[in-house]
Amino acid sequence: MPGRSFADAVRWSREGTELFLDAAGGLTEAEYEAPSALPGWTRKHLVAHVAANADALGNLVRWAATGEETPMYASPEERAAGIARGPRMTGAYLTEWLTRSAAALRTAMDGLTHSGWQARVVTAQGRTVPATEVPWMRSREIYVHAVDLDRGISFAALPDDFVEALVADIAAKRGLEVTELPYGPPAEVAAWLAGRPHALAGAPPLGPWL
Template sequence: MTLGETDQVARAALKARQGKGARYDAAGAPAEDLLMARRGTAYFARKLNELSDNDLDGAVLRPDWTRRHVIAHVSYHARHQALLLEALVKGVAYTPPNDEKHQMPALDLAATLPARALRHLFHHSEVHLNVCWRDLTDAHWDMPLTLPDSAATTVRALPMLRAREVWFGALDLDNGGRRTDLPQAVRGL
């Protein structure tokens, strides 16, 4: 049995053990791009976890930002993608909420969150986006999408946009991440 076949058998056995409630990416999903985004998220999480709560106030590579701003920005990026995908699955156009109750706080305000809350914001936004990706069918991946900045794209492009955001966000934290840590596919973006 080849390595690929062994991997397929192992995945099938895992799915059988996990049962019907577990979520998996659609067969037609951009697996390599999703992997790049998920690995980047893990890298960002590792760099974030290396920081003490006091370190979150430190300077970063982006002018006028702290590490708190980077964490909030990366978190909001995931949250915006998740909301776009939820709207797409429901068949409605995504419009950012305009009422105070549902609107995301401004980046400067989010940067003032307690350290624990900021860490949870990152974790929850990552989980939310992963759930949305796994809820997409093969047909959803090639649907057109308009980003909040009015750029036209397809759903299939979102994982690489996310990959770029988390990998470069990890470098922006300025706590030992190196450009050579980035996969070649992301470095070229």
């Protein structure tokens, strides 16, 4: 995709992880149990989802490294169950899982060879993609959900180049041409496309994404 390179995605995945870890760090048990910006999800749901996502993407990196088919999740039910377990975990355990899974994913990605990055893997949505897509998949999760934590991070606080790439990516997935996007700041357009609260006047409602 024009405007987004593999190096960009690796950088965003690292910077986004640091942002999310900082935002989630120091949460008290009561703060963990408070609602996130995602309807029906507490911060515990959200952090469990982000931690499980790192483990799942780690499966794809392992697949790319070894050639042994390792799906992100054994089934859609396993993914849902991982999120549902979040509220039953302590905040301390969630923080440890979040930190550990993020570190393991980075270590796995750092160790992948050039040929490994070219290997084909299958996403949870059934798309066959090169492993080079993994850092971008992680970047989207970690940055958008950093906003969802409702800890004072907005789309406007995310890197401009990431926001531009995110707008192009979601617009393509929603089948929208650039000319069909509402006029406004890119961060607000990104929020609208992602089905999050935004300040665009007259933009039609969109369902949630990610």
